[in-house]
Amino acid sequence: MKDFEKEIKGFIQHIQREKNFSENTIASYKNDLSDFVKFLKERNLQKNPLNQVDRPLLRDFLVFLKRKRLKEATIAHKVFVLRSFFRYLLRKRKILSNPASFLSGPKKKKRLPTFLTLSQMESLLKLPTKESLWGIRDLAILELFYSTGMRLSELANLDLSSVDFQGEVVRVLGKGKKERIIPVGKEALLVLKNYLLKRATIRLNLRKIITKGSSDMNGEAIFLNRSGKRLSARSIGRIVKKYATLISEDQKTSPHTLRHTFATHLLDQGADLLAVKDLLGHESLSTTQIYTHVTTDRLKKVYKKAHPRAEIRK
Numbered sequence: 082m083k084d085f086e087k088e089i090k091g092f093i094q095h096i097q098r099e100k101n102f103s104e105n106t107i108a109s110y111k112n113d114l115s116d117f118v119k120f121l122k123e124r125n126l127q128k129n130p131l132n133q134v135d136r137p138l139l140r141d142f143l144v145f146l147k148r149k150r151l152k153e154a155t156i157a158h159k160v161f162v163l164r165s166f167f168r169y170l171l172r173k174r175k176i177l178s179n180p181a182s183f184l185s186g187p188k189k190k191k192r193l194p195t196f197l198t199l200s201q202m203e204s205l206l207k208l209p210t211k212e213s214l215w216g217i218r219d220l221a222i223l224e225l226f227y228s229t230g231m232r233l234s235e236l237a238n239l240d241l242s243s244v245d246f247q248g249e250v251v252r253v254l255g256k257g258k259k260e261r262i263i264p265v266g267k268e269a270l271l272v273l274k275n276y277l278l279k280r281a282t283i284r285l286n287l288r289k290i291i292t293k294g295s296s297d298m299n300g301e302a303i304f305l306n307r308s309g310k311r312l313s314a315r316s317i318g319r320i321v322k323k324y325a326t327l328i329s330e331d332q333k334t335s336p337h338t339l340r341h342t343f344a345t346h347l348l349d350q351g352a353d354l355l356a357v358k359d360l361l362g363h364e365s366l367s368t369t370q371i372y373t374h375v376t377t378d379r380l381k382k383v384y385k386k387a388h389p390r391a392e393i394r395k
Contacts, residue, residue, distance in 0.1 A: 085121070088131070088170060103257065106256075114162060114166060117163060120145060126138075143156070146159060160181075160184050164182070167180060194375060195333065202227060206220065206227070209324065214279050214282065217275060218280075221275075223324065226339040228343075229264075229265055230339075230340045232255065232256075233314050237312065239251070240302060240303060241301055249267070251265050253362075255362040259362070277303070280303075280305065321339065325338065345372055347360075348373065354370065
């Protein structure tokens, strides 16, 4: 089993070096392969699994996953990771054939993205109080999400140097550590400027001393918590949810909902699909095309409601 785990370690190092995946993606790969190792140990395949893993065993693993009642998307990802791992072993000539080449997990159902209506979004932006420093910060977070459509991790990692107020753009580091530049609306920039003017007082009023080695000792982080440190992605998610639950019954509203809202509203107003793809930082156009289903469905509803001959008259 040590040799097998050594190959897993080599595979993880390979995707870190060659694929430039994010930390979250790397962690999910490690977790999926760790689950497979546990399965092999339960089957007492501990001597040299490289030569013992075959199609029947992998079929058993699929059955094992389904019995755990995992979501189809979770199983599909584990299958994808296994296929990638065994392809890697084949290229390294550690195995003679790829036993996972036949594997095909359950097809992931494409769920239409949830989003806020224009009136809901406008209501959301009116919620944070402008009388407190933290309310102004929260408003800047909401405005920036809606104005740019950036991911939660991208917003959490923003530094003061990320925003070009004169050029009206923000520079973010997306998936795979790929940099992209996104335009920012004047409303969002105005709110952000207002927050940054007051942001310095967060540090000045601190009673706690920021410890050495803190990621924002140089004061670069845009969004700070009450201790003067960089606001975590988890905390930002909680802030968004706190306000979103006041205007929407959907308890799953999250920062990603605002990203969906950004894309949907752009397409509703006639934005080019390729342009929206680039703004979102999608690798593939097919990822962005899910939003066209949303806008098409809405157009159909409008059409049926408004056109006099949309329905068969009795």
